[in-house]
Amino acid sequence: MGSVDYEYPLGMNNFERVHQVEVPPPQPFFKSLKYSLKETFFPDDPLRQFKNKPASKKFMLGLQFFFPIFEWAPKYTFQFLKADLIAGITIASLAIxxxxxxxxxxxxxxxxxxxxxxxxxxxxxxxxxxxxxxxxxxxxxxxxxxxxxxxxxxxxxxxxxxxxxxxxxxxxxxxxxxxxxxxxxxxxxxxxxxxxxxxxxxxxxxxxxxxxxxxxxxxxxxxxxxxxxxxxxxxxxxxxxxxxxxxxxxxxxxxxxxxxxxxxxxxxxxxxxxxxxxxxxxxxxxxxxxxxxxxxxxxxxxxxxxxxxxxxxxxxxxxxxxxxxxxxxxxxxxxxxxxxxxxxxxxxxxxxxxxxxxxxxxxxxxxxxxxxxxxxxxxxxxxxxxxxxxxxxxxxxxxxxxxxxxxxxxxxxxxxxxxxxxxxxxxxxxxxxxxxxxxxxxxxxxxxxxxxxxxxxxxxxxxxxxxxxxxxxxxxxxxxxxxxxxxLFIARPRTFVLGNIPNSVIYRNVEHYQNAKHVPGMLILEIDAPIYFANASYLRERITRWIDEEEERIKATGETSLQYVIIDMSAVGNIDTSGISMLEEVKKITERRELQLVLVNPVSEVMKKLNKSKFQNHLGKKWIYLTVEEAVGACNFNLRASKTNPKKDETEGWNNV
Structure with missing residues (x-):
């Protein structure tokens, strides 16, 4: 794959247009547990029809819930009877x-x-x-x-x-x-x-x-x-x-x-x-x-x-x-x-x-x-x-x-x-x-x-x-x-490299979209499943291998050296402590290789756990973004800042925008 000279579309002189991920407000434990149980066992919310109803109406609705005949019988017509009579006799001839x-x-x-x-x-x-x-x-x-x-x-x-x-x-x-x-x-x-x-x-x-x-x-x-x-x-x-x-x-x-x-x-x-x-x-x-x-x-x-x-x-x-x-x-x-x-x-x-x-x-x-x-x-x-x-x-x-x-x-x-x-x-x-x-x-x-x-x-x-x-x-x-x-789907989730579709702010799998181009100096990965103990070790090894493969590709093509690893977590619906430990290990791996780890769009449940585990503080709030587009823009700005003033710290350059 070739590379693309990426131009940040938002303009880094307008910092207000870059939206970083916020930590959701803390919720009481029992309220959170109640919500989780409700979504698991009552996704259709069967009690919603009983809200703000008088007692007599609630009794009738309850009766209709367990005995739907009380719902359709009052509306039964002679035309229905004729149709049901023919159907009943017909299926009786088969049932016997x-x-x-x-x-x-x-x-x-x-x-x-x-x-x-x-x-x-x-x-x-x-x-x-x-x-x-x-x-x-x-x-x-x-x-x-x-x-x-x-x-x-x-x-x-x-x-x-x-x-x-x-x-x-x-x-x-x-x-x-x-x-x-x-x-x-x-x-x-x-x-x-x-x-x-x-x-x-x-x-x-x-x-x-x-x-x-x-x-x-x-x-x-x-x-x-x-x-x-x-x-x-x-x-x-x-x-x-x-x-x-x-x-x-x-x-x-x-x-x-x-x-x-x-x-x-x-x-x-x-x-x-x-x-x-x-x-x-x-x-x-x-x-x-x-x-x-x-x-x-x-x-x-x-x-x-x-x-x-x-x-x-x-x-x-x-x-x-x-x-x-x-x-x-x-x-x-x-x-x-x-x-x-x-x-x-x-x-x-x-x-x-x-x-x-x-x-x-x-x-x-x-x-x-x-x-x-x-x-x-x-x-x-x-x-x-x-x-x-x-x-x-x-x-x-x-x-x-x-x-x-x-x-x-x-x-x-x-x-x-x-x-x-x-x-x-x-x-x-x-x-x-x-x-x-x-x-x-x-x-x-x-x-x-x-x-x-x-x-x-x-x-x-x-x-x-x-x-x-x-x-x-x-x-x-x-x-x-x-x-x-x-x-198997849980233990071996899909991960793939994202590239930029030319003349757009869209990022797609480079294996599926032949015109998707690698962004110079950046490896953009997407994880397509929740991160649990069953797949944490696999994901750590797979991300490490992606980094190795990207560095080999860059060495072969002579492009800009790899400096950022961006992980799109939009599809990561949840994460456990093993998953957080995996991210911490990936952070250490990237630091040893003088790379910066960047996270994109962790959902509220993931963000809450990252905050409670202090991983967010360890990574730095400035390296968590809502979209791949904004994360790439921030990294691209730092790459340009480092070229302009190599002695100046990248983070400082970004903070001074």
Whole structure:
């Protein structure tokens, strides 16, 4: 890079135009702590709406905060009812077969899928802030719960204990979710990055599809393992037990379901074709089995489903060792996953309709419905994407569509459950496979590869971990890699050299802007992260290396010798004592080399700590400036003053301006 003959644009004869950084006024400790906690846990300031309001108004606002139904119900219209009625009936037609199918994934009785589509949606309709989220069981959560609980209790050997553990895990999931919302700890869910969720969901969907080979091939004995190797071994060591009748039926219904989805995707106004396809498959499959007696030829059916509404399950919860530990662990893991999915889905559709949802209120609503669900024979529920997409496309206006769906499920529980007796399991497997194929988002993975290779590695790590290990292993691997990436960003922050854009007062990275020129006699660096103990040593070494490289460059080009090291701290949001010690060491390094250290724009929190540590006094107030432009101007003036009167002290020359 060449050099530039810098002309200070402000004119050093006008000292008043140079603005030095002021130390912020001291704040009481508890006031500062209160502000920090507020910004961390209450960035949206939920209490601002209660300020300067009468008691009656505060009570109503509080009621609406926890029960948004009191906010939208008074404004409900007949037009809304018509739209929500159509949407509710449409998603009920999807919820009934999906509920039965997903309960099977969790190794639970099929009727629990219907129970879980009755009570939780009513709770969410009162407490949820999303207009489009359709509540129910989800495939990934069902698979995860089934996988984790099966490690402690075999659902075939002790189905009663397994069922009670599922209720207990749901209770702990709900308590954990609601606690996150009440204590404003939703940032925990943020550790599940977008790349992590894509890989995890894709891997879980692949595992779910592979496990459906049991029903599609009509196998009686199948592995309890969730990894691809165990599944493939189980499938191909039992080729003599494959049932062609079941396989043909499964392939036909998978083709039918995928065809209807493709049709609805190409013609969005016919969204109801895809939404009705699962229920249509159940009806057609049941009629086919009933008239052909296919159950006698290797096609398994659901069998009897108990009529009636949800029985209480409060007394069935398990709080004894060692099962309680399993229930707590399962509840926390599936609770985080279901929260991530539910909130992500809710926010996506809220963005389409241009309204906002409160993530913490959503956590409270989802947590509460799972707690109540665990008392009423339900297992884990959240807002699945497929059902919410149908709800959105059906034109829902409010959360009342969940109430309509719940009422439709109630009528099914009271009167229609005997009709599912002949529903073939292979049809349920086909429904699951068709739903899961939509979760394998290979286009998103390709996009990650193009945009951010590290995100792609996180995504594939989660996918491979789930497919070749287990759902838990894949999740842990993805989270660990994501956290390591965050730590890497903190431990190895970016630093780069700034140069002046010709004929301007703008300074930019010389590596990115080819026309940015080095300022003679000055090395201008920018640190792009807070300075903490984790990166202090690295930054000291990196700054020293920048100085060495700059001196070598100057020696090679024959430019003006280096005399100033200017550090732009605009992006340094905070600094700890290790960071201050690092600056002190850099100051000593520059002094040994007869260089002057200059700081630019330390933010208030950094400036406050520099002042308290006395570093500011050690450096000198005159060497801290608001902008790179002013710092360069001051240094440039001193360079000229030293040329004019070499014996005169630079600082004195600057002070006499």
């Amino acid at each position: 077969p999906q509920g039965i199918s997903y309960a099977k994934l969790a190794n639970l009785p099929p009727i629990l899928g219907l129970y879980s589509s009755f009570i939780p949606p009513l709770i969410y309709a009162m407490m949820g802030s999303s207009r489009d989220l359709a509540v129910g069981t989800v495939a990934v959560g069902s698979l995860l719960m089934g996988s984790m609980l099966s490690n402690a209790v075999d659902p075939n050997e002790d189905p009663k204990l397994y069922l009670h553990l599922a209720f207990t895990a749901t209770l702990f999931a709900g308590v954990f979710q609601a606690a996150l919302g009440l204590f404003r700890l939703g940032l925990i869910v943020d550790f599940l990055s977008h790349a992590t969720i894509i890989g995890f969901m894709g891997g879980a969907a692949t595992v779910v599809c592979l496990q459906q080979l049991k029903s599609i091939l009509g196998l009686e004995h199948f592995t309890h393992g969730a990894d691809i190797i165990s599944v493939m071994r189980s499938v191909f060591t039992q080729t003599h037990e494959w049932r062609w009748e079941s396989a043909v039926l499964g392939c036909v219904f998978i083709f039918f379901l995928l065809s209807t989805r493709y049709f609805s995707k190409k013609r969005p106004r016919f969204f109801w074709v895809s939404a009705m396809a699962p229920l249509t498959s159940v009806i057609l499959g049941s009629l086919l089995v009933y008239f052909t007696h296919a159950e006698k030829h290797g096609v398994e059916v659901i069998g009897e489903l108990k009529k009636g509404l949800n029985p209480p399950s409060l007394t069935n919860l398990v709080f004894v060792s060692p099962y309680m530990t399993t229930a707590v662990k399962t509840g926390i893991v599936v609770g985080i996953i279901s929260l991530a999915e539910g909130i992500a889905v809710g926010r996506s559709f809220a963005m389409y309709k241009n309204y906002n949802i409160d993530g913490n209120k959503e956590m409270i609503a989802i947590g509460t419905m799972n707690v109540v669900g665990s008392f009423t024979s339900c297992y884990l529920t959240t807002g699945p994407f497929s059902r919410s997409a149908v709800n959105y496309n059906a034109g829902c206006k409010t959360a009342a569509s969940n109430i309509i769906m719940s009422l439709a499920v109630m009528l099914t529980l009271l009167f229609l459950t005997p009709l599912f007796h002949y529903t073939p399991l292979v049809v349920l497997s086909a429904i699951i496979v068709s739903a899961m194929l939509g979760l394998i988002d290979y286009e998103a993975a390709i996009h990650l590869f193009k945009v951010d290779k590290f995100d792609f590695v996180v995504c594939m790590s989660a996918y491979i971990g789930v497919v070749f290990g287990s759902v838990e292993i894949g999740l842990v691997i993805a989270i660990v890699i994501s956290v390591l990436r965050v730590l």
